[in-house]
Amino acid sequence: MKKLITALLTVLLTSAYAQVDLAINFEELYDAKKFDEIIKYKPKKNEELSAKALYYKGMAHYMKSEDKDANQYMDLALKKGPVDFDMFYYKGKLLFFADQFEESLPYFDKAIALLPSETDFYAGKGEAYYALENLDSALVYFQKAAEFPRCKPRTFLLMGEIYQEFNDNERALNVYSTALGMLDEAHKSYQNCSFNVGLMQQLTERNAEAKETFEKHVIIFPTDFHAISKLVQTYYSLTEFEKAILYKQKLYAAHQSKNLPDELKEMFCFDQFIWNGKRVMAFEMFDEPNEPMFVKHHFYVLDENGKTEYRIDSESSYAIRMNGPESKYVLCLVKGQAHFTYWQFVFDDNYKYTDLKKHVLDILNEKVKPGASFIPGVKNN
Numbered sequence: 001m002k003k004l005i006t007a008l009l010t011v012l013l014t015s016a017y018a019q020v021d022l023a024i025n026f027e028e029l030y031d032a033k034k035f036d037e038i039i040k041y042k043p044k045k046n047e048e049l050s051a052k053a054l055y056y057k058g059m060a061h062y063m064k065s066e067d068k069d070a071n072q073y074m075d076l077a078l079k080k081g082p083v084d085f086d087m088f089y090y091k092g093k094l095l096f097f098a099d100q101f102e103e104s105l106p107y108f109d110k111a112i113a114l115l116p117s118e119t120d121f122y123a124g125k126g127e128a129y130y131a132l133e134n135l136d137s138a139l140v141y142f143q144k145a146a147e148f149p150r151c152k153p154r155t156f157l158l159m160g161e162i163y164q165e166f167n168d169n170e171r172a173l174n175v176y177s178t179a180l181g182m183l184d185e186a187h188k189s190y191q192n193c194s195f196n197v198g199l200m201q202q203l204t205e206r207n208a209e210a211k212e213t214f215e216k217h218v219i220i221f222p223t224d225f226h227a228i229s230k231l232v233q234t235y236y237s238l239t240e241f242e243k244a245i246l247y248k249q250k251l252y253a254a255h256q257s258k259n260l261p262d263e264l265k266e267m268f269c270f271d272q273f274i275w276n277g278k279r280v281m282a283f284e285m286f287d288e289p290n291e292p293m294f295v296k297h298h299f300y301v302l303d304e305n306g307k308t309e310y311r312i313d314s315e316s317s318y319a320i321r322m323n324g325p326e327s328k329y330v331l332c333l334v335k336g337q338a339h340f341t342y343w344q345f346v347f348d349d350n351y352k353y354t355d356l357k358k359h360v361l362d363i364l365n366e367k368v369k370p371g372a373s374f375i376p377g378v379k380n381n
Contacts, residue, residue: 020047026056035060039069051080055087062090070094085114089121096124101131119148123155135162146175153179157189160196173200191221198230202272207237218247225251225260229268236271236282241353244270248284255286267298271357275364278302278309282357293317296329299360310335312360320346333363333370343371 022043029038038060043049049057058073074091077083092107108125115121126141142159145151156179163172176196183190198213214231218224228247235244251268254260271282283298297314314329321328323346331345345359345368362368 021050022047023050023052026053030056035063051077067094085111092124096128101128104128119145119151153182169200169203185220195227207234210234225254225264232270312363331359337376339374340370341372
């Protein structure tokens with residue numbers, strides 16, 4: 001009897017010892033990007049699909065964007081065990097890509113619990129919260145991800161977007177600058193990141209820095225007309241009006257050839273400044289239609305939410321133009337349906353912008369009175 005038990009144990013141990021875990025082979029194939037070989041591989045006698053082997057089966061499908069099969073194998077791996085942090089993380093990613101953002105969160109948590117020093121796990125949970133529009137929580141996890149080495153540029157870019165949403169332009173500039181330093185010019189995110197660095201420099205009144213950023217940007221991306229408009233604004237803010245001429249001409253040429261994006265088809269912003277804590281955006285219309293009246297410039301006064309409170313326009317009409325070649329535009333204040341005309345501020349296309357801006361500020365500061373007004377329901381002059 002003793003001999004029989006010994007013989008049976010020997011057979012069992014020999015059988016167990018002979019069983020080969022395919023995880024090692026699959027890992028080598030995975031590292032060599034031979035995903036199809038992993039997918040098509042059929043286990044031979046004495047070869048085992050352990051939890052880790054099932055994981056690599058799932059990852060091979062994951063890399064082929066075959067999420068249904070990837071999910072199936074990842075679930076098998078998690079059920080069979082032992083489970084490691086990668087299995088939890090990629091199960092979370094698969095749920096994320098299936099738009100099951102809430103369901104993905106516990107898997108990122110489990111991955112973090114097993115390996116709390118991995119930046120991708122925090123970033124993954126941050127992206128799930130970002131997709132759920134829970135920006136406060138997303139920011140917490142992005143900030144945590146940024147504490148570790150190998151944090152990806154995308155995390156800094158998303159942090160920048162959140163800081164922008166929160167109107168924290170200083171922090172947005174910091175993280176966008178960090179991301180830009182991690183990207184090369186060929187990267188798909190470089191153009192957007194470079195633009196945002198210049199934009200944040202502009203919004204934090206670093207106009208000289210913004211000018212340098214946009215000058216470099218438009219050399220690399222010469223058809224980024226939004227950036228060209230921003231470069232014009234930086235030149236105006238620094239009173240370098242002559243340098244702006246070339247880039248305004250580029251915008252007009254693109255308008256003529258119908259190459260401008262929809263937001264720039266009718267007009268472009270050429271200057272912005274702060275007045276009494278409010279941002280004023282100065283726009284120039286491209287077209288001068290052969291009509292009795294048209295507007296060339298709009299100076300929009302914005303509220304704290306970026307909505308227009310009222311505006312100052314430069315209007316051109318037959319009544320103005322008939323007074324001679326030096327009379328083409330007059331400044332008008334428009335508040336809702338009320339309209340106020342300042343006949344003391346008449347000018348032509350050869351105006352100096354410093355003078356025009358001063359006149360606009362005089363109107364905003366109520367240093368002058370309108371020469372004519374129209375207010376619905378009120379006696380007008």
